[in-house]
Amino acid sequence: MVALSCMVAPMAVALLAIWTHIGVSASPPGPVIKCTSGNSNCTVTNGYGSFPDWTTCQVASVAYPANESELLVVVSNASMNKQKMKAVSVYSHSIPKLSCPGGPSGAGLAISTMRLNHVVSVDSTLMRMTVESGITLRALIDAAAQIDLAVPPSPYWLGVTLGGLISTGSHGSSLFGKGSAVHEYVVGMRLVVPSNESINGYYARIVDLGEDDPDLLAAKVSLGVLGVISQVTLQLQPMFKRSITNRVLADTAFESTIATFGATTEFGDLTWYPSQARVVYRDDVRVPISTVGNGENDFTGFRSQLSLLIVATRGIEEVFEATQHSYGKCVQSRVQVTTLLETGMGLKNSPRSILEFTGYPVIGNHSKMQAAGSCLNGGDDGLFTACGWDPRIQGLFFQQMTFSIPLTNVTNFFTDVKELRDMYPTALCGTELYSGFLMRFVRNSTAYLGKVDDSLDIDITYYRSRTPATPRLNEDVLEEIEQMALFKYNGLPHWGKNRNIGFLGARAKYGSKGDMFVAAMARYDPDGLFSSEWTDGILGLRGATVVIESKGCALDGLCVCSLDEHCAPDEGYYCQPGVVYTEARVCRRINVS
Structure with missing residues (x-):
């Protein structure tokens, strides 16, 4: 199986390159709102097909206003009837339940914004x-x-x-x-x-x-x-152009360079592959529009992919999970990351030539370099190809923890994570299959719920089982990092990502600005028609909470474990203290003879 995993990433990249050259595009994602009777009796989900708590969001109906006047009528009718409602975007890529109306299940209204696109x-x-x-x-x-x-x-x-x-x-x-x-x-x-x-x-x-x-x-x-x-x-x-070069360095003391890198590189980011002890610095700077270059960012992970290959890749990871094979993920991730780096991570010097990536720097218009998503293009090919996470093909299925740590705390945070990594050298290989630790810079904000400090935003994506309350390989290490970031280093959660526990105490971290936001809610929507149990929970309103204590709740991030039954004692996972951040409580696998 390890040998097969070594083949998957280079095969994927090669096949993706072939698909790109012959002009094949993925089947676009399917609708996130599905109804059984016209626009009535509907379910709402996100782009990944599942909310963190595994619940199904049922609504009475969906409306598709095409302009502001129609939107006014839709909101008026629901308001007159005191009906709970939520806006839902076309692809709905928020992981938490922001798109699900509150109130009794099946009674709310979904307002799609897909036609408000002009x-x-x-x-x-x-x-x-x-x-x-x-x-x-x-x-x-x-x-x-x-x-x-x-x-x-x-x-x-x-x-x-x-x-x-x-x-x-x-x-x-x-x-x-x-x-x-x-x-x-x-x-x-x-x-x-x-x-x-x-x-x-x-x-x-x-x-x-x-x-x-x-x-x-x-x-x-x-x-x-x-x-x-x-x-x-x-x-x-x-309009201007950007020049991008990816530099790969050893991760020795990289944490002490982060703030300086952000202060001197306008659009730069970093990606850390902890088990491989290497960091990719993306030197991404503004250059004059007259600079020669017609490059494009077509990030490999956002391109169309063969559905069979996506399913096969997921299948290999599931085998590693079932057999507790951390080293297998390490081999798979090293081959995958090396291959992606050698092919420019999807950057193209000449998008219309056979050799798309010919070396750094890649220079192109800001409009072509700032974001990617070519798997959205093209017509339906019967799911022969798709975006990698399309829930219809049962391919990639993952969870994310995303938090922003003040730049003043970044060095200490990564020092702690490195200590944990060194104690469990293979435990973070699985994150490297999903871009490792992606780090981006964000300034403090005047918005009430914007960032409080100049911060480093850290995205960590990892395997998620399709079965609720199922332990993951190296469950405890990621849980300790999550709690370390949120509670020891006062990290702010990304509102559109994270598991439930990522939002514990979130409003208090905004101080008086959080209170000012709640005051605005009371003025704009005094009856809470656009609020839900989820938003009340993350804002600490109406007695709601994001914690759902039940058997196995910590495995899905619905609680921080305090009892063994919050983990999976029948499978050897018990609630234990963290090893670096000892205040953490994590589900650790213990071999009991």
């Missing part, structure tokens, strides 16, 4: 563009590029929508200027919010927030609890 207006003089909230990042970037304007630093995945990404505080990587969070460049916003009284015949109203309106600080990162974002006005900038 450019409303452009002010070329001020370099501002107003668009509807359901526009995808791909469409937004392309629309701006057509008039030689650049969208600010953004998330790396083109399938997110503008409304969704700003509502969750999503970002790219930069400490320059206003930083990498897209919401920092929002200079105007229109929302449709509920009303207890009839206003011109509607039980809803349109709120138009200008850049000097203090409520814009609540609306910029709103978690969808104020109402539905109708339109967003962004401050853009003249």
Whole structure:
């Protein structure tokens, strides 16, 4: 099996290259809202097909408004009937249950923003563009590029929508200027919010927030609890080019270089492969538009892939999990990472030539380099190919922990993680199959639920079983890192990622700004029609909690274990203290003779 795993990554890269050259595109992702009767009796999920708590979100109906006037009617009707509702984006890539309405299951309303996807207006003089909230990042970037304007630093995945990404505080990587969070460049916003009284015949109203309106600080990162974002006005900038070079170095004392790297490299990020003891520094800088180069970022993980190959790769990982074979994952990850590095991680110097990647630097328009997602392109090929995580093919299935640690705490955090890594040298190999520890820079924010400090955002993606309450290989090591980041180093959770425990005590970390946000909620939606048990839990409202204590709850991140039954004692997993961060409580496998 180890020998087979060594073949998977190079085979995948080679086949992906062939697919790219012959122009084959993946079947686009399927709908996240499915109904049994027209637009009634529906279920809502996310782009991965499952929420962290494994529940099914049922709603009474779904609405597809095509403009602000139709959206006003939809919100008015639900408001008049005191019906719970939630906005749902076209691909719904938030892992937590932000898209599920509150209240009794099956009684809520899903409001899809997939048709609210147009450019409303452009002010070329001020370099501002107003668009509807359901526009995808791909469409937004392309629309701006057509008039030689650049969208600010953004998330790396083109399938997110503008409304969704700003509502969750999503970002790219930069400490320059206003930083990498897209919401920092929002200079105007229109929302449709509920009303207890009839206003011109509607039980809803349109709120138009200008850049000097203090409520814009609540609306910029709103978690969808104020109402539905109708339109967003962004401050853009003249188009420029970027030059990218990936440097691979040993991880010796890399933690002491992080802050300096972020301060000197405008769009730089880092990826740490802990078991391989190497770090990839992405030297990503702005260059003049006249610089020669027509490069493109077509990140390999976001390209179309053969469905059979995706399923086979997942199958190998499941065997390693079942046989407790950490070393097998290490071999698999080393081959995969080495192959990806040798092929430029999907960067293309000449996108239309046979040799797409010919070496560094790769230079291209900002619009072609800031994000990727070519598996969204093309028509349906019957799932012969797909995005790797498409739930219809039972391929990749993973969980994420994503947190932002103040730059002042980063060196100590990684010193602790290295100590843990050295004690369990093969325990983190599984994360390297999913891009290791991806590190991006984010500036402090004026938004109430934006970042409190200049921070390093750390994404860790890892295997998730398809069976609830099932232990993972090296469960305890990742749990200790998670609790270390959140509780010892006061990490802020990414609102659109993380398991339930990632949000424990989250509101308190925002201090008075958290209270100011809750005050805005009370003004905009006093009946909590856009709130749910989930958002109440992460904001500490109405007695709700994110913790769900039950047998095996710690295995799915629904609780921090305090009892052995929160783990899997029948399978040898017991609740134990952390070994570096001893205050942690983790599910550790203990061999009992």
